[in-house]
Amino acid sequence: MKVILDSRQIERIVEDLAARIVSDVPAGSDIATIGVRSRGEVLAQRLSSRLAEKLGKDVPCGTLDITLYRDDLNSPQGAGQPQVRTTEIGFDIDGKVIILVDDVLHTGRSTRAAMDALIDLGRPMAVKLAVLVDRLGRELPIQADYAGYMCDAAADKLVQVRFVEPDGKDEVVIE
Amino acid sequence: MLGLRELSAEEIGYILDTAVGFEQVSTRSVKKAPPLRGKVVVNLFFEDSTRTRNSFALAANRLSADIIEFTKKTSSVSKGETLLDTARNLEAMGIDIVVVRHNAGGASRFLSRNVNACVVNAGDGFCEHPTQGLLDVYTIRKIKGTLEGLKIAIVGDVAHSRVARSDMWAMTKLGAEVTFVGPPTLMPAQAERLPVKVSYCLDEVIEKVDVINMLRIQFERLGGNPFPSIREYSHYFGLTAERMKRAKGNILVMHPGPINRGLEIESEVADGRNSVILEQVTNGLAVRMAVLFLVNQAAAQRVD
Numbered sequence: 177m178k179v180i181l182d183s184r185q186i187e188r189i190v191e192d193l194a195a196r197i198v199s200d201v202p203a204g205s206d207i208a209t210i211g212v213r214s215r216g217e218v219l220a221q222r223l224s225s226r227l228a229e230k231l232g233k234d235v236p237c238g239t240l241d242i243t244l245y246r247d248d249l250n251s252p253q254g255a256g257q258p259q260v261r262t263t264e265i266g267f268d269i270d271g272k273v274i275i276l277v278d279d280v281l282h283t284g285r286s287t288r289a290a291m292d293a294l295i296d297l298g299r300p301m302a303v304k305l306a307v308l309v310d311r312l313g314r315e316l317p318i319q320a321d322y323a324g325y326m327c328d329a330a331a332d333k334l335v336q337v338r339f340v341e342p343d344g345k346d347e348v349v350i351e
Numbered sequence: 352m353l354g355l356r357e358l359s360a361e362e363i364g365y366i367l368d369t370a371v372g373f374e375q376v377s378t379r380s381v382k383k384a385p386p387l388r389g390k391v392v393v394n395l396f397f398e399d400s401t402r403t404r405n406s407f408a409l410a411a412n413r414l415s416a417d418i419i420e421f422t423k424k425t426s427s428v429s430k431g432e433t434l435l436d437t438a439r440n441l442e443a444m445g446i447d448i449v450v451v452r453h454n455a456g457g458a459s460r461f462l463s464r465n466v467n468a469c470v471v472n473a474g475d476g477f478c479e480h481p482t483q484g485l486l487d488v489y490t491i492r493k494i495k496g497t498l499e500g501l502k503i504a505i506v507g508d509v510a511h512s513r514v515a516r517s518d519m520w521a522m523t524k525l526g527a528e529v530t531f532v533g534p535p536t537l538m539p540a541q542a543e544r545l546p547v548k549v550s551y552c553l554d555e556v557i558e559k560v561d562v563i564n565m566l567r568i569q570f571e572r573l574g575g576n577p578f579p580s581i582r583e584y585s586h587y588f589g590l591t592a593e594r595m596k597r598a599k600g601n602i603l604v605m606h607p608g609p610i611n612r613g614l615e616i617e618s619e620v621a622d623g624r625n626s627v628i629l630e631q632v633t634n635g636l637a638v639r640m641a642v643l644f645l646v647n648q649a650a651a652q653r654v655d
Contacts, residue, residue: 251651263372
């Protein structure tokens with residue numbers, strides 16, 4: 177196991193992501209974050225509060241469960257008996273700039289599923305992708321708009337993001 | 352999914368937890384999700400049904416499956432085709448899940464041993480109606496938080512009720528105390544061997560229970576004369592507004608439907624503030640979506 181990001185670095189990255197989003201998104205647009213369960217949820221909450229500070233207005237935050245949209249549900253070596261959880265988005269996404277938030281972007285398959293799930297909920301003005309770690313190994317033509325840390329881990333390694341809220345401490349490790 | 356008797360408390364909990372995630376599919380603008388895209392579900396109903404059949408059909412539609420509706424009256428069963436031949440012919444068309452309701456107990460189990468498609472029991476004889484049992488405990492859990500320690504009465508025609516049996520298995524496994532209430536003629540034989548209490552007097556039970564599930568008198572199944580008159584049955588075992596006055600203020604009134612208004616339950620109570628009868632129907636959709644989804648997932652794992 178190798179720690180690639182500690183809590184201070186993660187904090188700086190989140191701050192940096194928020195700054196880039198603020199300078200990039202047109203002033204006056206209605207902005208909201210939506211985190212992909214489960215680690216994206218925590219990251220989205222943190223981004224939301226940073227964005228709210230910088231913009232001086234409320235930035236709503238929601239959570240998306242993508243289980244029903246995964247592309248490996250019917251494959252024998254795929255999902256197995258996955259845990260379907262709730263999507264909790266307490267606001268209308270129509271016309272908003274949605275910052276879709278995930279912890280790691282790797283194959284791009286989760287992001288594909290998340291976009292399909294999102295589109296079934298309404299029609300945002302734009303969807304931008306923000307991730308903490310951008311890992312090589314894309315299997316679909318999907319790229320992040322805001323990526324924190326670039327990582328080239330071997331295919332058999334696991335890049336694990338941990339947050340204080342569920343895991344007790346902030347860190348990113350390669351196992 | 353043949354019955355709740357063989358499931359553990361953990362397995363039942365897993366299905367209920369899964370159903371929670373399906374509730375929101377029915378409340379958003381696009382009321383459809385893709386996990387069963389390209390799969391075929393057959394509603395194979397040898398008995399009449401409003402709620403269960405339509406609920407399964409809508410659940411399958413919301414998961415993007417294709418659905419074939421089979422009813423006994425308009426099929427070749429009226430020409431003498433057997434259950435197994437019917438199922439095998441449908442299977443030859445390439446189906447994935449069979450939802451079966453049949454008047455013979457064990458019909459779904461028999462079918463599951465003889466076809467490759469997944470079988471979901473939608474009611475077999477007097478044996479089980481597992482998705483009804485699941486939606487009943489789902490409804491109770493959603494409102495009361497847990498079933499642990501709750502006192503539940505299941506009242507009426509217990510003998511002919513597969514709902515009572517599935518309810519009993521699910522409720523007792525999740526930690527509730529279940530009492531069957533009804534006239535001795537409508538009690539199952541050897542009820543004392545089941546994990547329930549038995550009472551022949553609703554008035555003794557009504558004050559103590561947190562949940563009361565009123566079963567329909569199933570006239571189509573009654574043989575002989577189990578009670579002297581409808582009025583007498585209603586007097587002793589009907590849930591009347593008068594009787595409700597002695598119940599706990601937060602008692603949940605349930606009924607699997609269809610209701611015989613004024614017989615086992617008065618309209619004032621069925622439509623009253625303690626009634627969750629229509630919530631049961633709404634929750635049934637999420638529960639059936641969860642069951643179809645999980646059954647399909649299990650099948651995907653089986654093909655190795």
